Amino acid sequence: MxxxxxxxxxxxxxxxxxxxxxxxxxxxxxxxxxxxxxxxxxxxxxxxxxxxxxxxxxxxxxxxxxxxxxxxxxxxxxxxxxxxxxxxxxxxxxxxxxxKDAVLETLLNKDQAIQYLRRDNIELSTTDKGWTLMTFEGHPLGWAKLLPNRINNYYPKEIRILSAHPPREW
The missing domain is CATH 3.10.450.720 (Nuclear Transport Factor 2; Chain: A,)
Incomplete structure (x- = not known):
């Protein structure tokens, strides 16, 4: 065969x-x-x-x-x-x-950036409203929506920081 x-x-x-x-x-x-x-x-x-x-x-x-x-x-x-x-x-x-000229940009300090990347609540003193690009030292991190009484964090859950240990010095 x-x-x-x-x-x-x-x-x-x-x-x-x-x-x-x-x-x-x-x-x-x-x-x-x-x-x-x-x-x-x-x-x-x-x-x-x-x-x-x-x-x-x-x-x-x-x-x-x-x-x-x-x-x-x-x-x-x-x-x-x-x-x-x-x-x-x-x-x-x-x-x-x-x-970047067409979007609102919010500059974060180190502690705020870590809070954002963990999807924790962030305290910001701003009167801006709407979508904002969250940045740290000129680097974009992701989006948040600024509302009159709070901030909605839109950083993706699946890539957030889970560790509670403080990061090493940057």
Missing amino acids: PPACKKENSGDLASFKNNTQQKLPGKELDQVRSYINNPDEFYYFKVNDDWMAINRSHKESLNILQRHLYIKKSGVIIGKLAGKDLIPDHELALSLIIN
Whole structure:
């Protein structure tokens, strides 16, 4: 009996349909673009509720890859729209494409930064309201929402500091 032969490859690639990618409406697109530095350099798209951006020069490559492969992640997640408010994603906070001139920035001292990274309550003396980029020594840490009577910490739970030991000197 001859050994089992492998079927010959036709050279055609399997085609994957990406039903989750949607185009952004114009009004929403303007809101998203305001968070991005040099917004004309990026291609914007929506995957489920997440707003994404990739460099415009990679748009055609992404489209080709999506037709033939399952793409789990591409681009930078900007955030989700809730009403007229954009809930910025942690990925945007740490990205190089964020327009720091368009976002409120809150400077934290060392103790406040550690509290923020632990997702503990932070005491700040500020009258600002809304989304703010929490930073320590010029480095972005993540997002918080400043409210009149409290601060909502949006640092991701899964990467927070769990140790109660004080950190070594920085």
